[in-house]
């Protein structure tokens with residue numbers, strides 16, 4: 001049971017020694033109790049065990065009213081509104097809906113954390129899914145995120161930012177700090193709570209907030225997570241999203257599990273009485289088995305190791321300036337960090353080449369594309385003293 005969630009802050013711990021600032025957020029979706037309960041349990045253990053930490057730890061709850069009601073959200077999805085224009089609007093508006101109020105309160109807390117604590121910052125967002133799943137990780141594609149996420153030895157999904165508008169992690173990533181979504185399992189499965197507890201302890205050790213010797217069960221946590229992953233690991237990329245519009249009657253065919261392989265011409269779901277058949281083969285990702293949500297399912301494919309290695313090398317070249325020399329491409333954005341690519345040039349070059357160079361593509365209303373590269377903003381240097389490197393503990 002979640003104790004009455006009156007406050008966003010469930011724990012704030014500061015060590016005497018210098019170290020990282022770790023911010024763990026749970027319950028951004030109110031029907032996902034496992035992360036909240038796990039975080040409560042760990043705060044209690046740190047408090048009662050009087051554990052000495054290095055740096056600072058903040059444990060947060062996201063959508064308080066939705067958590068009280070056990071709903072994904074009340075007025076709109078709190079994980080789809082972290083966009084610049086919505087944030088600017090918050091401070092001029094007198095009437096805010098439930099999620100706008102929650103975002104404003106969380107922004108205030110995040111700003112205070114930035115003032116009070118020092119880098120390197122780690123933002124971990126805990127979630128669970130409506131369908132049965134192995135635990136997995138979602139990240140924006142920056143090398144610091146990739147290298148940290150590899151420590152967990154779980155499947156890692158890249159590029160979700162191309163398909164979802166306004167998740168909290170995007171907002172934090174644009175600030176350049178390491179941020180990662182941890183999906184712990186199915187919403188109410190008992191194993192999800194256990195996974196969440198293990199993943200949080202692992203996070204505290206990986207970030208250097210705790211020493212290995214302070215986490216007596218570290219090995220057991222790693223074994224549990226490896227077993228839960230069911231042999232899945234490595235990087236996956238989304239190539240298809242089945243979007244649900246307001247008023248649609250969407251129903252997945254029962255029995256699918258997250259990461260189930262899907263053959264071409266498989267019947268996956270039903271929308272407004274019409275069958276949805278996948279015409280391509282792939283791996284099913286996040287099938288929707290609940291009433292609220294904008295995404296019916298995604299299809300992903302694994303990314304070959306050679307592409308990942310090549311993409312590490314291509315991040316080192318000044319691709320933005322080189323690409324901007326081509327017809328149909330120019331540098332854009334307030335901080336000159338993005339590229340504007342005409343529809344014609346995008347079609348001619350193809351999405352994979354932009355992905356390889358570290359860009360994620362957003363289709364604009366004009367039909368052109370805006371390319372965002374997380375690498376340009378990543379504050380990688382802040383993590384040079386971290387206890388991990390290239391996916392391994394030092």
Ligand SMILES: [Zn+2]
Nearest residue numbers: 029032127128
């Ligand atoms: Zn969620």
